[in-house]
Amino acid sequence: MANKLTVGLAQxxxxxxxxxxxxxxxxxxxxxxxxxxxxxxxxxxxxITGYRLLHLTSRVSCRIDESEIIRRLAEASGEMAVxxxxxxxxxxxxxxxxxxxxxxxxxxxxxxxxxxxxxxxxQEGRFFGPGQRLDLAPIAGEKLxxxxxxxxxxxxxxxxxxxxxxxxxxxxxxxxxxxxxxxTLESQEIWExxxxxxxxxxxxxxxxxxxxxxxxGSFYAGGSHVVRPGxxxxxxxxxxxxxxxxxxxxxxxxxxxxWRLPLLRAERADxxxxx
Amino acid sequence: MNETKYWIRDRLGLNAALAExxxxxxxxxxxxxxxxxxxxxxxxxxxxxxxAAALAARALEPSRVHAFLLPYRTSNPDSISDAEVVAxxxxxxxxxxxxxxxxDLYFENLAxxxxxxxxxxxxxxxxxxSILFDQAKKLGCLVLxxxxxxxxxxxxxxxxxxxxxxxxxxxxxxxxQVWQLAHHLGVPQEVVGKKPSADLWPGQTDEGELGFDxxxxxxxxxxxxxxxxxxxxxxxxxxxxSVVDRxxxxxxxxxxxxxxxxIARLSDSAINLDxxxxxx
Numbered sequence: 001m002a003n004k005l006t007v008g009l010a011q012x013x014x015x016x017x018x019x020x021x022x023x024x025x026x027x028x029x030x031x032x033x034x035x036x037x038x039x040x041x042x043x044x045x046x047x048i049t050g051y052r053l054l055h056l057t058s059r060v061s062c063r064i065d066e067s068e069i070i071r072r073l074a075e076a077s078g079e080m081a082v083x084x085x086x087x088x089x090x091x092x093x094x095x096x097x098x099x100x101x102x103x104x105x106x107x108x109x110x111x112x113x114x115x116x117x118x119x120x121x122x123q124e125g126r127f128f129g130p131g132q133r134l135d136l137a138p139i140a141g142e143k144l145x146x147x148x149x150x151x152x153x154x155x156x157x158x159x160x161x162x163x164x165x166x167x168x169x170x171x172x173x174x175x176x177x178x179x180x181x182x183x184t185l186e187s188q189e190i191w192e193x194x195x196x197x198x199x200x201x202x203x204x205x206x207x208x209x210x211x212x213x214x215x216x217g218s219f220y221a222g223g224s225h226v227v228r229p230g231x232x233x234x235x236x237x238x239x240x241x242x243x244x245x246x247x248x249x250x251x252x253x254x255x256x257x258x259w260r261l262p263l264l265r266a267e268r269a270d271x272x273x274x275x
Numbered sequence: 276m277n278e279t280k281y282w283i284r285d286r287l288g289l290n291a292a293l294a295e296x297x298x299x300x301x302x303x304x305x306x307x308x309x310x311x312x313x314x315x316x317x318x319x320x321x322x323x324x325x326x327a328a329a330l331a332a333r334a335l336e337p338s339r340v341h342a343f344l345l346p347y348r349t350s351n352p353d354s355i356s357d358a359e360v361v362a363x364x365x366x367x368x369x370x371x372x373x374x375x376x377x378x379d380l381y382f383e384n385l386a387x388x389x390x391x392x393x394x395x396x397x398x399x400x401x402x403x404x405s406i407l408f409d410q411a412k413k414l415g416c417l418v419l420x421x422x423x424x425x426x427x428x429x430x431x432x433x434x435x436x437x438x439x440x441x442x443x444x445x446x447x448x449x450x451x452q453v454w455q456l457a458h459h460l461g462v463p464q465e466v467v468g469k470k471p472s473a474d475l476w477p478g479q480t481d482e483g484e485l486g487f488d489x490x491x492x493x494x495x496x497x498x499x500x501x502x503x504x505x506x507x508x509x510x511x512x513x514x515x516x517s518v519v520d521r522x523x524x525x526x527x528x529x530x531x532x533x534x535x536x537x538i539a540r541l542s543d544s545a546i547n548l549d550x551x552x553x554x555x
Contacts (some may be wrong), residue, residue, distance in 0.1 A: 015555050016554070016555035017555070050555065053553065054553050055549075055550050055551050056552060056553065177297065179289065179290055179294050180286070181286070181288030181289055182290060185293060198490055213304070214300065214308075214555070216299060216553045219301065221298055240296060240300060
Protein backbone atom coordinates (compact mmCIF):
# COMPACT_ATOMS: atom_id res chain seq x y z
CA MET A 1 0.00 0.00 0.00
CA ALA A 2 1.89 3.00 -1.25
CA ASN A 3 1.89 6.08 0.94
CA LYS A 4 0.53 4.14 3.89
CA LEU A 5 2.65 3.23 6.87
CA THR A 6 1.53 1.01 9.72
CA VAL A 7 3.29 2.05 12.88
CA GLY A 8 3.44 0.45 16.32
CA LEU A 9 4.31 2.06 19.64
CA ALA A 10 5.58 -0.55 22.10
CA GLN A 11 4.68 0.99 25.44
CA UNK A 12 6.62 -1.37 27.69
CA UNK A 13 7.96 -1.45 31.23
CA UNK A 14 11.73 -1.99 31.36
CA UNK A 15 13.67 -3.31 34.30
CA UNK A 16 16.59 -1.15 35.32
CA UNK A 17 19.90 -2.73 34.37
CA UNK A 18 18.37 -6.09 33.39
CA UNK A 19 19.46 -6.08 29.76
CA UNK A 20 18.82 -9.74 28.92
CA UNK A 21 15.28 -9.70 30.34
CA UNK A 22 14.51 -6.45 28.55
CA UNK A 23 15.90 -7.87 25.31
CA UNK A 24 13.62 -10.91 25.58
CA UNK A 25 10.65 -8.58 26.03
CA UNK A 26 11.68 -6.64 22.91
CA UNK A 27 11.92 -9.85 20.88
CA UNK A 28 8.46 -10.98 21.92
CA UNK A 29 6.93 -7.56 21.25
CA UNK A 30 8.55 -7.47 17.80
CA UNK A 31 6.71 -10.72 17.03
CA UNK A 32 3.46 -9.33 18.39
CA UNK A 33 3.85 -6.24 16.19
CA UNK A 34 4.68 -8.35 13.15
CA UNK A 35 1.40 -10.23 13.60
CA UNK A 36 -0.41 -6.90 13.37
CA UNK A 37 1.36 -5.85 10.19
CA UNK A 38 3.52 -3.15 11.80
CA UNK A 39 6.16 -1.70 9.47
CA UNK A 40 7.73 0.76 11.91
CA UNK A 41 7.93 -0.18 15.60
CA UNK A 42 9.14 2.28 18.24
CA UNK A 43 10.24 1.36 21.75
CA UNK A 44 10.70 3.97 24.53
CA UNK A 45 13.89 5.80 25.46
CA UNK A 46 16.60 3.50 26.91
CA UNK A 47 14.20 0.60 26.48
CA ILE A 48 16.97 -2.01 26.58
CA THR A 49 18.53 -0.75 29.82
CA GLY A 50 15.96 1.20 31.81
CA TYR A 51 16.19 4.96 32.23
CA ARG A 52 17.53 6.12 35.57
CA LEU A 53 20.84 4.29 35.38
CA LEU A 54 23.21 6.70 37.17
CA HIS A 55 26.40 4.73 37.86
CA LEU A 56 24.97 1.65 36.15
CA THR A 57 25.21 3.50 32.82
CA SER A 58 28.65 2.19 31.90
CA ARG A 59 27.77 -1.35 32.94
CA VAL A 60 24.99 -1.70 30.40
CA SER A 61 26.54 0.09 27.43
CA CYS A 62 27.25 -1.51 24.06
CA ARG A 63 29.14 -0.79 20.84
CA ILE A 64 26.86 -0.64 17.83
CA ASP A 65 29.17 -2.66 15.61
CA GLU A 66 29.97 -5.40 18.11
CA SER A 67 26.90 -5.79 20.27
CA GLU A 68 25.30 -9.18 20.51
CA ILE A 69 22.10 -7.46 21.64
CA ILE A 70 21.94 -5.34 18.53
CA ARG A 71 22.73 -8.35 16.36
CA ARG A 72 19.83 -10.30 17.85
CA LEU A 73 17.42 -7.38 17.53
CA ALA A 74 18.49 -6.69 13.96
CA GLU A 75 18.02 -10.33 13.09
CA ALA A 76 14.55 -10.33 14.64
CA SER A 77 13.49 -7.16 12.82
CA GLY A 78 13.02 -8.77 9.40
CA GLU A 79 11.28 -6.32 7.07
CA MET A 80 10.04 -4.24 9.99
CA ALA A 81 11.97 -1.10 11.01
CA VAL A 82 12.51 -1.41 14.76
CA UNK A 83 13.73 1.50 16.88
CA UNK A 84 15.11 0.75 20.35
CA UNK A 85 16.72 2.90 23.02
CA UNK A 86 20.07 1.96 24.55
CA UNK A 87 23.38 3.18 25.95
CA UNK A 88 25.84 3.46 23.08
CA UNK A 89 29.59 3.41 23.53
CA UNK A 90 31.00 5.93 21.11
CA UNK A 91 34.68 6.37 20.48
CA UNK A 92 36.74 8.63 22.78
CA UNK A 93 35.27 7.10 25.90
CA UNK A 94 31.88 8.82 25.56
CA UNK A 95 28.52 7.17 26.26
CA UNK A 96 25.41 8.26 24.38
CA UNK A 97 21.71 7.95 25.05
CA UNK A 98 20.84 6.61 21.60
CA UNK A 99 17.93 5.48 19.46
CA UNK A 100 18.99 2.72 17.08
CA UNK A 101 16.92 1.76 14.05
CA UNK A 102 17.26 -1.79 12.76
CA UNK A 103 15.90 -3.50 9.68
CA UNK A 104 16.67 -6.69 7.79
CA UNK A 105 19.63 -7.57 9.95
CA UNK A 106 21.23 -4.12 9.67
CA UNK A 107 21.58 -0.95 11.71
CA UNK A 108 20.04 1.64 9.41
CA UNK A 109 20.10 4.75 11.60
CA UNK A 110 21.40 5.99 14.96
CA UNK A 111 20.22 9.14 16.71
CA UNK A 112 22.23 10.26 19.72
CA UNK A 113 20.17 12.36 22.13
CA UNK A 114 21.12 16.00 21.57
CA UNK A 115 19.76 17.64 24.71
CA UNK A 116 20.53 15.87 27.98
CA UNK A 117 18.38 17.09 30.88
CA UNK A 118 20.55 17.72 33.91
CA UNK A 119 18.34 19.57 36.36
CA UNK A 120 15.76 18.69 38.99
CA UNK A 121 15.52 14.90 39.12
CA UNK A 122 17.43 14.50 35.83
CA GLN A 123 21.14 13.66 35.79
CA GLU A 124 21.86 12.66 32.20
CA GLY A 125 24.66 15.14 31.64
CA ARG A 126 26.74 13.45 34.35
CA PHE A 127 26.82 10.15 32.50
CA PHE A 128 26.20 10.82 28.80
CA GLY A 129 27.76 13.01 26.16
CA PRO A 130 25.40 14.97 23.90
CA GLY A 131 25.02 13.88 20.27
CA GLN A 132 26.30 16.20 17.56
CA ARG A 133 24.23 15.34 14.48
CA LEU A 134 20.67 15.45 13.29
CA ASP A 135 19.73 13.14 10.40
CA LEU A 136 16.68 11.69 8.72
CA ALA A 137 16.11 7.97 8.33
CA PRO A 138 14.46 6.32 5.31
CA ILE A 139 11.01 4.83 5.80
CA ALA A 140 8.53 3.59 3.18
CA GLY A 141 10.13 5.71 0.45
CA GLU A 142 9.78 8.77 2.70
CA LYS A 143 11.79 10.28 5.55
CA LEU A 144 11.50 9.76 9.29
CA UNK A 145 13.03 11.95 11.97
CA UNK A 146 13.88 10.46 15.34
CA UNK A 147 14.21 12.43 18.56
CA UNK A 148 14.59 11.40 22.18
CA UNK A 149 12.44 12.94 24.93
CA UNK A 150 14.07 16.28 25.87
CA UNK A 151 15.04 16.83 22.20
CA UNK A 152 11.38 17.61 21.52
CA UNK A 153 11.50 20.51 23.98
CA UNK A 154 13.93 22.29 21.63
CA UNK A 155 11.60 23.05 18.73
CA UNK A 156 14.21 23.85 16.12
CA UNK A 157 15.14 20.15 15.86
CA UNK A 158 11.70 19.03 14.75
CA UNK A 159 11.53 22.03 12.46
CA UNK A 160 14.84 21.19 10.78
CA UNK A 161 13.77 17.57 10.29
CA UNK A 162 10.46 18.59 8.76
CA UNK A 163 12.04 21.29 6.61
CA UNK A 164 14.39 18.69 5.19
CA UNK A 165 11.51 16.49 4.12
CA UNK A 166 10.68 14.53 7.26
CA UNK A 167 7.03 13.50 7.19
CA UNK A 168 6.97 11.43 10.34
CA UNK A 169 8.60 12.37 13.59
CA UNK A 170 9.20 9.55 16.09
CA UNK A 171 9.88 10.43 19.72
CA UNK A 172 11.25 7.90 22.20
CA UNK A 173 10.53 8.96 25.76
CA UNK A 174 10.92 8.06 29.41
CA UNK A 175 8.85 10.94 30.75
CA UNK A 176 8.24 10.73 34.51
CA UNK A 177 4.61 11.23 35.51
CA UNK A 178 3.23 13.97 37.75
CA UNK A 179 -0.13 14.15 39.47
CA UNK A 180 -1.70 17.52 40.22
CA UNK A 181 -5.22 18.75 40.73
CA UNK A 182 -6.25 18.49 37.09
CA UNK A 183 -8.38 15.81 35.48
CA THR A 184 -5.40 14.31 33.66
CA LEU A 185 -1.80 13.79 34.67
CA GLU A 186 0.13 17.07 34.67
CA SER A 187 2.97 15.39 32.83
CA GLN A 188 0.64 14.17 30.09
CA GLU A 189 -0.99 17.54 29.67
CA ILE A 190 2.38 19.17 29.08
CA TRP A 191 3.63 16.44 26.75
CA GLU A 192 0.50 16.53 24.65
CA UNK A 193 0.77 20.30 24.45
CA UNK A 194 4.25 19.87 22.97
CA UNK A 195 3.59 16.87 20.72
CA UNK A 196 0.45 18.42 19.27
CA UNK A 197 1.97 21.82 18.70
CA UNK A 198 5.06 20.23 17.13
CA UNK A 199 2.86 18.29 14.71
CA UNK A 200 0.83 21.41 13.91
CA UNK A 201 3.65 23.85 13.23
CA UNK A 202 5.65 21.27 11.30
CA UNK A 203 2.66 19.73 9.49
CA UNK A 204 4.02 16.25 10.27
CA UNK A 205 2.83 13.00 11.76
CA UNK A 206 4.16 12.63 15.28
CA UNK A 207 4.63 9.36 17.17
CA UNK A 208 5.21 9.65 20.90
CA UNK A 209 6.28 6.43 22.62
CA UNK A 210 6.53 6.63 26.41
CA UNK A 211 7.21 3.82 28.84
CA UNK A 212 5.35 2.58 31.89
CA UNK A 213 6.50 1.24 35.27
CA UNK A 214 8.44 2.44 38.30
CA UNK A 215 12.07 3.33 38.87
CA UNK A 216 13.55 4.78 42.04
CA GLY A 217 10.26 6.25 43.20
CA SER A 218 9.40 7.77 39.79
CA PHE A 219 6.55 6.45 37.69
CA TYR A 220 6.07 6.48 33.96
CA ALA A 221 2.43 6.64 32.95
CA GLY A 222 2.58 5.63 29.29
CA GLY A 223 -0.09 7.53 27.35
CA SER A 224 1.84 7.00 24.10
CA HIS A 225 0.01 8.54 21.19
CA VAL A 226 -0.08 9.33 17.50
CA VAL A 227 -0.74 12.91 16.39
CA ARG A 228 -2.04 13.75 12.94
CA PRO A 229 -0.28 16.44 10.90
CA GLY A 230 -3.16 18.77 11.78
CA UNK A 231 -2.57 18.30 15.51
CA UNK A 232 -5.44 15.99 16.43
CA UNK A 233 -4.63 12.93 18.49
CA UNK A 234 -5.41 9.95 16.27
CA UNK A 235 -5.08 7.35 19.01
CA UNK A 236 -3.68 6.97 22.49
CA UNK A 237 -2.39 3.95 24.43
CA UNK A 238 -3.72 3.06 27.85
CA UNK A 239 -2.26 4.70 30.93
CA UNK A 240 -0.33 2.75 33.58
CA UNK A 241 -0.08 -0.49 31.62
CA UNK A 242 1.92 -2.03 28.82
CA UNK A 243 0.23 -1.58 25.47
CA UNK A 244 0.97 -1.96 21.79
CA UNK A 245 -0.60 0.95 19.94
CA UNK A 246 -0.97 0.31 16.21
CA UNK A 247 -2.07 2.86 13.63
CA UNK A 248 -1.92 3.19 9.87
CA UNK A 249 -0.76 6.60 8.67
CA UNK A 250 -1.54 8.11 5.29
CA UNK A 251 1.72 9.83 4.41
CA UNK A 252 0.05 11.75 1.59
CA UNK A 253 -1.95 13.54 4.26
CA UNK A 254 1.27 15.44 4.98
CA UNK A 255 1.61 16.59 1.35
CA UNK A 256 -2.03 17.59 1.08
CA UNK A 257 -1.80 19.59 4.30
CA UNK A 258 1.49 21.24 3.38
CA TRP A 259 0.03 22.44 0.06
CA ARG A 260 -2.89 23.92 1.92
CA LEU A 261 -0.94 25.19 4.91
CA PRO A 262 2.54 26.06 3.61
CA LEU A 263 4.20 26.81 6.95
CA LEU A 264 7.46 25.03 6.12
CA ARG A 265 7.67 26.59 2.66
CA ALA A 266 7.27 30.01 4.25
CA GLU A 267 10.02 29.46 6.82
CA ARG A 268 12.71 32.16 6.66
CA ALA A 269 16.29 32.16 7.85
CA ASP A 270 16.98 35.71 6.69
CA UNK A 271 15.08 37.73 9.28
CA UNK A 272 17.31 40.22 11.07
CA UNK A 273 17.12 40.87 14.78
CA UNK A 274 17.97 39.18 18.06
CA UNK A 275 19.41 35.65 18.10
CA MET B 276 -7.48 36.59 47.81
CA ASN B 277 -4.42 37.57 45.82
CA GLU B 278 -3.42 35.73 42.69
CA THR B 279 -0.59 33.74 44.26
CA LYS B 280 -2.74 32.46 47.09
CA TYR B 281 -5.39 31.41 44.62
CA TRP B 282 -2.80 29.66 42.49
CA ILE B 283 -1.10 27.93 45.40
CA ARG B 284 -4.38 26.58 46.68
CA ASP B 285 -5.07 25.11 43.27
CA ARG B 286 -1.59 23.61 43.23
CA LEU B 287 -2.19 21.97 46.59
CA GLY B 288 -5.32 20.39 45.20
CA LEU B 289 -5.00 16.77 44.21
CA ASN B 290 -6.69 14.53 41.71
CA ALA B 291 -7.28 11.84 44.32
CA ALA B 292 -8.30 9.10 41.89
CA LEU B 293 -5.08 9.50 39.90
CA ALA B 294 -3.00 9.71 43.08
CA GLU B 295 -4.60 6.49 44.29
CA UNK B 296 -3.72 4.71 41.04
CA UNK B 297 -0.13 5.91 41.19
CA UNK B 298 0.49 5.26 44.87
CA UNK B 299 -1.09 1.79 44.93
CA UNK B 300 1.08 1.06 41.89
CA UNK B 301 4.11 2.24 43.85
CA UNK B 302 3.41 -0.11 46.75
CA UNK B 303 2.60 -3.07 44.51
CA UNK B 304 5.73 -2.55 42.44
CA UNK B 305 8.02 -2.20 45.47
CA UNK B 306 6.65 -5.37 47.07
CA UNK B 307 6.98 -7.29 43.83
CA UNK B 308 10.45 -6.01 42.91
CA UNK B 309 11.86 -6.81 46.35
CA UNK B 310 9.99 -10.15 46.37
CA UNK B 311 8.46 -9.26 49.71
CA UNK B 312 5.40 -10.93 51.12
CA UNK B 313 3.64 -7.69 51.98
CA UNK B 314 4.00 -4.70 54.28
CA UNK B 315 3.90 -3.94 57.98
CA UNK B 316 2.50 -0.63 59.15
CA UNK B 317 2.09 0.94 62.56
CA UNK B 318 -1.41 2.34 63.02
CA UNK B 319 -1.38 5.33 65.37
CA UNK B 320 -5.03 6.24 65.01
CA UNK B 321 -4.02 9.26 62.94
CA UNK B 322 -4.74 10.08 59.33
CA UNK B 323 -1.25 9.50 57.90
CA UNK B 324 -0.90 5.88 58.96
CA UNK B 325 -4.57 5.30 58.11
CA UNK B 326 -3.95 6.55 54.58
CA ALA B 327 -0.79 4.47 54.16
CA ALA B 328 -2.64 1.36 55.36
CA ALA B 329 -5.62 2.12 53.11
CA LEU B 330 -3.36 2.45 50.07
CA ALA B 331 -1.58 -0.79 50.94
CA ALA B 332 -4.88 -2.60 51.42
CA ARG B 333 -5.93 -1.48 47.93
CA ALA B 334 -2.54 -2.32 46.40
CA LEU B 335 -2.21 -5.76 47.99
CA GLU B 336 -4.61 -8.21 49.49
CA PRO B 337 -5.54 -6.96 53.00
CA SER B 338 -4.07 -10.22 54.33
CA ARG B 339 -0.64 -9.01 53.16
CA VAL B 340 -0.93 -5.79 55.18
CA HIS B 341 0.08 -6.38 58.80
CA ALA B 342 -1.15 -3.62 61.06
CA PHE B 343 0.47 -3.03 64.45
CA LEU B 344 -0.90 -1.01 67.34
CA LEU B 345 1.98 0.05 69.56
CA PRO B 346 0.60 2.01 72.51
CA TYR B 347 2.52 3.48 75.44
CA ARG B 348 0.86 3.68 78.85
CA THR B 349 0.14 7.40 78.46
CA SER B 350 -1.28 7.07 74.94
CA ASN B 351 -4.70 8.56 74.47
CA PRO B 352 -7.25 5.69 74.54
CA ASP B 353 -8.91 7.33 71.54
CA SER B 354 -5.76 6.63 69.51
CA ILE B 355 -6.21 2.90 70.02
CA SER B 356 -9.91 2.92 69.26
CA ASP B 357 -9.36 5.08 66.15
CA ALA B 358 -6.64 2.70 64.94
CA GLU B 359 -9.09 -0.17 65.40
CA VAL B 360 -11.74 1.69 63.43
CA VAL B 361 -9.22 2.13 60.58
CA ALA B 362 -8.22 -1.53 60.65
CA UNK B 363 -11.85 -2.57 60.53
CA UNK B 364 -12.60 -0.20 57.65
CA UNK B 365 -9.88 -1.77 55.51
CA UNK B 366 -10.27 -5.33 56.71
CA UNK B 367 -6.86 -5.50 58.38
CA UNK B 368 -5.84 -7.89 61.13
CA UNK B 369 -4.10 -6.05 63.97
CA UNK B 370 -1.49 -7.04 66.52
CA UNK B 371 -1.06 -4.94 69.66
CA UNK B 372 2.30 -4.67 71.39
CA UNK B 373 2.55 -2.45 74.47
CA UNK B 374 5.85 -0.57 74.35
CA UNK B 375 5.65 0.68 77.97
CA UNK B 376 7.80 -2.08 79.55
CA UNK B 377 10.80 -1.60 77.29
CA UNK B 378 10.66 2.19 77.20
CA ASP B 379 10.18 2.47 80.96
CA LEU B 380 12.88 -0.10 81.73
CA TYR B 381 15.41 1.83 79.67
CA PHE B 382 14.80 5.08 81.53
CA GLU B 383 14.53 3.37 84.94
CA ASN B 384 17.94 1.78 84.43
CA LEU B 385 19.42 5.14 83.49
CA ALA B 386 18.16 6.48 86.80
CA UNK B 387 18.48 10.07 85.63
CA UNK B 388 15.34 11.20 87.38
CA UNK B 389 12.93 13.25 85.29
CA UNK B 390 13.40 12.66 81.57
CA UNK B 391 12.43 15.49 79.28
CA UNK B 392 9.38 14.73 77.19
CA UNK B 393 11.13 15.07 73.84
CA UNK B 394 13.64 12.35 74.76
CA UNK B 395 10.80 10.15 75.94
CA UNK B 396 8.83 10.82 72.75
CA UNK B 397 11.87 10.04 70.60
CA UNK B 398 12.46 6.81 72.49
CA UNK B 399 8.86 5.80 71.94
CA UNK B 400 9.03 6.57 68.22
CA UNK B 401 12.26 4.55 67.84
CA UNK B 402 10.93 1.68 69.92
CA UNK B 403 7.96 1.46 67.61
CA UNK B 404 10.09 1.54 64.47
CA SER B 405 12.43 -1.04 65.96
CA ILE B 406 9.45 -3.35 66.48
CA LEU B 407 8.13 -2.73 62.96
CA PHE B 408 11.49 -3.61 61.38
CA ASP B 409 11.74 -6.72 63.55
CA GLN B 410 8.25 -7.81 62.54
CA ALA B 411 9.04 -7.04 58.89
CA LYS B 412 12.07 -9.33 59.13
CA LYS B 413 9.97 -12.08 60.64
CA LEU B 414 7.16 -11.73 58.09
CA GLY B 415 9.32 -11.10 55.01
CA CYS B 416 7.69 -7.70 54.57
CA LEU B 417 8.61 -4.08 53.92
CA VAL B 418 8.02 -1.37 56.51
CA LEU B 419 5.49 1.09 55.15
CA UNK B 420 6.41 4.72 55.89
CA UNK B 421 3.75 7.20 56.95
CA UNK B 422 5.59 10.56 56.96
CA UNK B 423 4.04 13.21 54.75
CA UNK B 424 5.83 15.97 52.84
CA UNK B 425 4.95 18.72 55.32
CA UNK B 426 6.35 16.74 58.23
CA UNK B 427 9.49 15.70 56.32
CA UNK B 428 10.24 19.27 55.22
CA UNK B 429 9.66 20.65 58.70
CA UNK B 430 11.67 17.79 60.21
CA UNK B 431 8.76 17.33 62.59
CA UNK B 432 9.64 13.73 63.29
CA UNK B 433 12.09 11.51 65.14
CA UNK B 434 15.09 10.57 63.03
CA UNK B 435 15.32 6.78 62.69
CA UNK B 436 11.97 6.67 64.47
CA UNK B 437 8.73 7.51 62.72
CA UNK B 438 10.65 8.98 59.76
CA UNK B 439 12.27 5.61 58.99
CA UNK B 440 10.74 3.09 56.58
CA UNK B 441 11.46 0.80 53.65
CA UNK B 442 9.09 2.60 51.31
CA UNK B 443 7.00 5.70 51.81
CA UNK B 444 3.96 6.36 49.63
CA UNK B 445 3.08 9.64 51.38
CA UNK B 446 6.37 11.54 51.29
CA UNK B 447 5.40 13.75 48.36
CA UNK B 448 1.96 14.67 49.71
CA UNK B 449 1.43 17.80 51.78
CA UNK B 450 -0.81 17.39 54.82
CA UNK B 451 -3.90 18.78 53.13
CA GLN B 452 -3.32 16.41 50.22
CA VAL B 453 -3.19 13.58 52.76
CA TRP B 454 -6.59 14.71 54.01
CA GLN B 455 -7.99 14.83 50.47
CA LEU B 456 -6.72 11.39 49.55
CA ALA B 457 -7.75 9.84 52.88
CA HIS B 458 -11.25 11.19 52.38
CA HIS B 459 -11.32 9.79 48.85
CA LEU B 460 -10.23 6.34 50.05
CA GLY B 461 -12.88 6.20 52.73
CA VAL B 462 -10.73 6.63 55.82
CA PRO B 463 -13.34 7.07 58.58
CA GLN B 464 -14.30 10.70 59.15
CA GLU B 465 -13.46 10.61 62.87
CA VAL B 466 -9.84 9.97 61.84
CA VAL B 467 -9.63 12.41 58.91
CA GLY B 468 -11.36 15.13 60.88
CA LYS B 469 -9.54 14.98 64.19
CA LYS B 470 -6.76 17.31 65.26
CA PRO B 471 -3.38 15.88 64.22
CA SER B 472 -1.29 14.69 67.16
CA ALA B 473 1.83 12.60 67.62
CA ASP B 474 0.30 11.60 70.99
CA LEU B 475 3.74 11.46 72.58
CA TRP B 476 2.43 13.17 75.70
CA PRO B 477 -1.10 13.85 76.94
CA GLY B 478 -2.83 16.74 75.23
CA GLN B 479 -0.18 17.16 72.55
CA THR B 480 -1.42 18.52 69.21
CA ASP B 481 0.81 19.11 66.20
CA GLU B 482 -0.53 22.56 65.48
CA GLY B 483 -0.26 23.57 69.13
CA GLU B 484 3.33 22.46 69.31
CA LEU B 485 4.32 23.86 65.93
CA GLY B 486 2.67 27.24 66.53
CA PHE B 487 1.02 27.36 63.11
CA ASP B 488 -1.67 25.43 61.26
CA UNK B 489 -1.03 22.84 58.56
CA UNK B 490 -2.84 24.76 55.86
CA UNK B 491 -0.46 27.72 56.24
CA UNK B 492 2.54 25.40 56.58
CA UNK B 493 1.66 23.59 53.36
CA UNK B 494 1.29 26.83 51.44
CA UNK B 495 4.47 28.39 52.80
CA UNK B 496 6.50 25.22 52.21
CA UNK B 497 5.12 24.82 48.70
CA UNK B 498 6.07 28.42 47.86
CA UNK B 499 9.58 28.01 49.29
CA UNK B 500 10.43 24.44 48.44
CA UNK B 501 8.51 23.72 45.25
CA UNK B 502 8.52 27.17 43.71
CA UNK B 503 11.76 28.60 45.07
CA UNK B 504 10.52 31.79 46.77
CA UNK B 505 12.70 33.22 49.53
CA UNK B 506 11.14 33.67 52.99
CA UNK B 507 10.83 37.43 52.44
CA UNK B 508 9.14 36.87 49.10
CA UNK B 509 6.69 34.53 50.84
CA UNK B 510 5.95 37.25 53.41
CA UNK B 511 5.28 39.63 50.50
CA UNK B 512 2.53 37.25 49.42
CA UNK B 513 0.64 38.04 52.61
CA UNK B 514 1.83 35.35 55.04
CA UNK B 515 2.70 36.36 58.61
CA UNK B 516 6.44 36.98 58.97
CA SER B 517 6.54 35.20 62.34
CA VAL B 518 5.08 32.03 60.82
CA VAL B 519 7.25 32.12 57.70
CA ASP B 520 10.40 32.66 59.75
CA ARG B 521 9.53 29.83 62.09
CA UNK B 522 8.85 27.44 59.20
CA UNK B 523 12.04 28.45 57.39
CA UNK B 524 14.09 27.99 60.57
CA UNK B 525 12.60 24.56 61.27
CA UNK B 526 13.24 23.42 57.73
CA UNK B 527 16.86 24.49 57.92
CA UNK B 528 17.52 23.19 61.44
CA UNK B 529 16.04 19.75 60.73
CA UNK B 530 17.39 19.22 57.23
CA UNK B 531 19.79 16.57 58.58
CA UNK B 532 16.84 14.30 59.28
CA UNK B 533 16.12 13.73 55.62
CA UNK B 534 19.63 12.71 54.58
CA UNK B 535 20.97 9.24 54.62
CA UNK B 536 24.13 8.94 56.71
CA UNK B 537 26.82 11.40 55.72
CA ILE B 538 29.97 9.51 54.74
CA ALA B 539 33.42 11.12 54.78
CA ARG B 540 34.79 10.79 51.27
CA LEU B 541 38.41 9.61 50.87
CA SER B 542 38.47 7.52 47.68
CA ASP B 543 36.87 8.11 44.31
CA SER B 544 34.12 5.61 45.02
CA ALA B 545 32.35 6.92 48.09
CA ILE B 546 28.93 5.33 48.45
CA ASN B 547 26.06 7.78 47.75
CA LEU B 548 28.32 10.23 45.93
CA ASP B 549 30.58 8.48 43.44
CA UNK B 550 28.60 5.27 43.15
CA UNK B 551 24.91 5.92 43.03
CA UNK B 552 23.46 2.54 42.14
CA UNK B 553 19.74 2.92 41.55
CA UNK B 554 17.11 0.31 42.28
CA UNK B 555 14.30 -0.60 39.93
